[in-house]
Amino acid sequence: MRSEARKIVVNDLMQRNYVYHLTEPAGRNFHPDFQPQLTPKRMLELGVFGGKYMTDCGDEYPESWFKSAKLSPRKKTPQINFFKVDASLPLSEWRRRGWIYWEDPRGWFQWYCRYYRGRRCEDDLRQIKRWVAMKRHLTQVQRNCAAKDLDCRRKQRQALLHWAYDSRQI
Numbered sequence: 001m002r003s004e005a006r007k008i009v010v011n012d013l014m015q016r017n018y019v020y021h022l023t024e025p026a027g028r029n030f031h032p033d034f035q036p037q038l039t040p041k042r043m044l045e046l047g048v049f050g051g052k053y054m055t056d057c058g059d060e061y062p063e064s065w066f067k068s069a070k071l072s073p074r075k076k077t078p079q080i081n082f083f084k085v086d087a088s089l090p091l092s093e094w095r096r097r098g099w100i101y102w103e104d105p106r107g108w109f110q111w112y113c114r115y116y117r118g119r120r121c122e123d124d125l126r127q128i129k130r131w132v133a134m135k136r137h138l139t140q141v142q143r144n145c146a147a148k149d150l151d152c153r154r155k156q157r158q159a160l161l162h163w164a165y166d167s168r169q170i
Contacts, residue, residue, distance in 0.1 A: 008119075013056045014105045022118035030115075034128045036164030040113045044069035048162050049088055050076030053109060061113060082168075083150070087158035101126070112164060134163045141167050 005021035027039065038046070044054065044065055051072030058066055070080045078086040094100050094107050101123040104110040111127045137156050145152030150168065157167045 006118075008060065008117075010060050012060065018103070020103070020114065020119045020121070023120055024118040026117050031124065031128050033132060036112070036116075036131070037166040038161070038164045040109070040116050040164075041065040041069075043109075043161065043164060044071075046070070046161060047080045047082040048158075049081075049109065050078045050086060051080035052076040053106065054113075061117070081158050082161055083154040083158040085155045085158050087155045087162060099130075109162065131163055134160065134165060138165055138167060138170070142170050145170075 005023045008020050008022060010016075010018040010020075030036075040061070041064065045068045047070040051070050052075060054061070054066075054069070055071050055073040072080055076086070076088075078084065081087070091100075091107065100107055101111065103121055103123065104114065108127060108130060111123060112131075114121075115124065115127070137160050141153050141156055141160070147170065148168070150157065160167045
């Protein structure tokens with residue numbers, strides 16, 4: 001028997017009084033096609049999105065996610081990223097291309113953080129399909145780089161890191 005869903009109320013710079021429920025245990029019961037290699041916490045520790053992505057979301061996510069996170073509260077700082085490169089399109093471009101779902105105005109990583117914590121929503125299958133499509137970049141790194149050559153295709157590797165793929169071992 002499943003316990004009652006935990007209610008989360010979000011009040012940050014991009015959402016006011018947005019409510020969702022955690023209906024699954026954190027980090028468990030993922031869709032079978034979705035097997036990320038990194039947790040949101042680990043991604044933040046390694047360095048993603050120039051450190052700017054989650055600087056006003058501390059109340060929504062576990063405090064432990066931020067203890068060793070590489071963050072840059074004032075502006076995006078690509079040097080904070082694991083591969084020291086900028087591998088992100090601006091949020092305005094994500095909006096222009098129709099990639100932003102109304103419940104997750106920050107994009108895919110926000111969806112993943114909430115999914116990881118246990119939220120399930122109508123956008124899950126679309127986001128999982130987008131994640132699966134990123135595997136083509138992993139294949140390109142495997143085909144074009146010597147084993148564990150982290151200087152090869154750094155921008156592509158950073159982009160993979162933004163999608164919870166860990167190319168450091170290939």
